Amino acid sequence: MGLSKSAAIVGAAESNEIGYPEVPKTSLELHIEAIKNVSIQTGIPISAIDGIFSAGMSSEIAEHLGIHPKYIDTTSVGGCSFEIHVHHALLAIFAGVIDVALVTHGQNGWSARRIGHGGGGGYGGAGITSPSVQMTIPYGFSGAPSHYSHVMVRHNHLYGSTPEDFANVAVVTRDWATLNPRAVMFSEETHEFGGKITTETVNNAPMISWPLTMLHCCLVTDHGGAVLIARPEIAKSLNTKPVWIAGAGENMSHSNMLEMGDFAATSAFASSKTAYEMAGLGPADMELALLYDSFTITPALTAEMVGLAPRGEGHLLWKEGHAAKGGRLPINTNGGGLSFNHSGMYGMQLLIEAYRQLSGTAEDGVNGIAGKQTNAATCIVNGTGGSLSTTGTLILVADD
Amino acid sequence: MTYDKPVPTPSPLTKPFYDGLKEGKLMLPRCQDCNRVHWYPRYICPFCHSINIAWIQGSGEGRIHTFAVQHRASGGWAKEVPFVTAFIDLNEGDRMATVLRGIDPAVPSAINIGSKVRVEFEKAAQDIYIPFWRVVGD
Numbered sequence: 001m002g003l004s005k006s007a008a009i010v011g012a013a014e015s016n017e018i019g020y021p022e023v024p025k026t027s028l029e030l031h032i033e034a035i036k037n038v039s040i041q042t043g044i045p046i047s048a049i050d051g052i053f054s055a056g057m058s059s060e061i062a063e064h065l066g067i068h069p070k071y072i073d074t075t076s077v078g079g080c081s082f083e084i085h086v087h088h089a090l091l092a093i094f095a096g097v098i099d100v101a102l103v104t105h106g107q108n109g110w111s112a113r114r115i116g117h118g119g120g121g122g123y124g125g126a127g128i129t130s131p132s133v134q135m136t137i138p139y140g141f142s143g144a145p146s147h148y149s150h151v152m153v154r155h156n157h158l159y160g161s162t163p164e165d166f167a168n169v170a171v172v173t174r175d176w177a178t179l180n181p182r183a184v185m186f187s188e189e190t191h192e193f194g195g196k197i198t199t200e201t202v203n204n205a206p207m208i209s210w211p212l213t214m215l216h217c218c219l220v221t222d223h224g225g226a227v228l229i230a231r232p233e234i235a236k237s238l239n240t241k242p243v244w245i246a247g248a249g250e251n252m253s254h255s256n257m258l259e260m261g262d263f264a265a266t267s268a269f270a271s272s273k274t275a276y277e278m279a280g281l282g283p284a285d286m287e288l289a290l291l292y293d294s295f296t297i298t299p300a301l302t303a304e305m306v307g308l309a310p311r312g313e314g315h316l317l318w319k320e321g322h323a324a325k326g327g328r329l330p331i332n333t334n335g336g337g338l339s340f341n342h343s344g345m346y347g348m349q350l351l352i353e354a355y356r357q358l359s360g361t362a363e364d365g366v367n368g369i370a371g372k373q374t375n376a377a378t379c380i381v382n383g384t385g386g387s388l389s390t391t392g393t394l395i396l397v398a399d400d
Numbered sequence: 401m402t403y404d405k406p407v408p409t410p411s412p413l414t415k416p417f418y419d420g421l422k423e424g425k426l427m428l429p430r431c432q433d434c435n436r437v438h439w440y441p442r443y444i445c446p447f448c449h450s451i452n453i454a455w456i457q458g459s460g461e462g463r464i465h466t467f468a469v470q471h472r473a474s475g476g477w478a479k480e481v482p483f484v485t486a487f488i489d490l491n492e493g494d495r496m497a498t499v500l501r502g503i504d505p506a507v508p509s510a511i512n513i514g515s516k517v518r519v520e521f522e523k524a525a526q527d528i529y530i531p532f533w534r535v536v537g538d
Contacts, residue, residue, distance in 0.1 A: 128409070129409065131411070131413055131414055131440045131441045131442065132440045133408075134408040134409065134410070134411070134414055134440070135408070135414075135439070135440040135441075135496070135497065136497045137406045137408055138405060138406055138408055138524070138530045139485055139497050139498055139499050140405065140470055140473045140477035140480070140485060140499060141470075141497075142470065142472055142474055142477070145472070146468065146470050146472075146473075146485065149468035149469075150466045150467065150468045150485070150487060153466050153467060153468055153513070154465070154466040154513070157466070157513045206471075207469075207471045207482075208471055208472055209468050209469065209470050209471060209472065210470075210471065210482070210508055211508075212468075257487075257497075258439070258487070258495065258496075258497055263465065263466050263487075
């Protein structure tokens with residue numbers, strides 16, 4: 001048997017609260033709530049977990065759970081860490097080292113404003129003494145938006161696209177969010193900027209880093225999530241439906257944006273190539289796409305990289321309605337990092353939505369929330385971390 | 401007026417760069433084996449992995465690769481918003497980050513990718529100068 005489908009995601013759950021909890025939460029609390037929920041969902045006891053994968057917190061979480069995993073991975077390369085964890089878990093299970101892998105996420109992006117971060121991982125970028133930081137720190141860059149804006153400007157220059165074109169990504173993604181009651185931007189009741197929007201709303205929102213207005217940018221929320229991955233014998237013995245890991249790949253083009261060679265390309269080209277080849281599938285086989293949307297430019301550029309659109313035309317998937325409900329390729333059916341939830345790292349939210357749509361659990365509701373948006377049997381998931389730096393791609397397929 | 405924006409801390413690896421800035425020179429690391437200039441300074445050439453790296457004086461000329469207008473910033477930069485950050489393609493090869501001089505941040509449509517820029521130096525602290533790039537042509 002080959003690597004493809006040698007393990008399956010057998011459950012995916014969130015923390016009890018996500019978004020903007022009334023009582024501030026710690027990152028650890030968000031982790032533990034989600035882990036408990038996925039254990040209940042699958043019937044797999046926490047004591048059966050023998051591999052742990054998290055963005056920077058694996059030893060603390062394993063200790064808190066009182067488990068003694070024999071495979072410990074704490075890869076922390078930004079929002080795509082979780083897709084990369086799935087890749088690593090697949091390899092560890094295929095190699096026979098472990099039977100059950102826990103991939104876990106807890107990040108109090110919102111609560112941290114009141115009680116501090118207390119862990120939660122993040123982008124394992126360079127420190128203050130590194131030469132790359134020395135050569136960028138004097139220039140007033142302020143967080144992710146101040147970097148990603150340069151990429152949209154370059155895309156506009158090369159392909160004649162406009163910021164207004166990318167506003168369509170925000171509008172279509174918001175339409176999906178209005179179908180998801182857990183989405184921060186679900187309605188005007190859940191957020192002052194919530195509910196349906198138009199490209200005009202996006203264009204007229206406060207400017208953050210030209211050409212990115214606030215509504216070109218993702219949310220900052222709390223989120224906990226956990227998935228369990230198991231070898232086929234175990235996956236088939238559970239009451240939950242397996243979602244098979246048909247392909248997985250990871251790659252990186254740079255760490256600091258100073259080293260981004262082509263400002264209109266990402267390593268998703270390489271990571272998706274690895275994943276497609278493992279799966280024996282291609283872009284035309286994908287029936288659902290979950291593409292990391294930290295900013296409107298991110299999923300549009302990623303769509304080009306993973307072969308869902310020609311170079312320079314990624315934004316047209318949204319502008320022409322293909323990514324919307326009823327379109328030929330639904331994209332970001334949960335409402336995305338733009339309008340559903342984005343805790344700083346968004347890769348776990350992608351995994352959970354992929355599991356919900358492919359396993360049929362969205363029909364019954366995970367954590368009580370229904371939201372089956374497609375009948376897709378195949379899904380490409382692509383996470384992006386850092387400053388369009390690192391990517392992880394998964395090709396997931398539903399059980400027969 | 402005191403300089404209130406982030407000031408980098410030179411290390412042995414980057415000291416020749418900062419020494420050059422004090423004398424009004426833009427020093428760049430170049431691999432002595434493959435002759436390619438790289439930016440930022442490294443212990444090893446990222447192109448051929450040679451460790452024979454020497455410093456050369458750059459021309460201080462380049463072109464805008466891409467840019468953005470920052471409307472939010474922290475610390476000393478907060479008082480200067482909006483300002484224009486950019487990545488500069490050096491004439492010698494590879495790329496530098498900067499804040500552009502000689503442009504109007506209120507009119508980004510008048511800023512062009514590919515425009516010629518020239519380096520200038522601003523004193524930030526005792527013995528620390530920082531390079532900024534000014535648009536000087538089309």
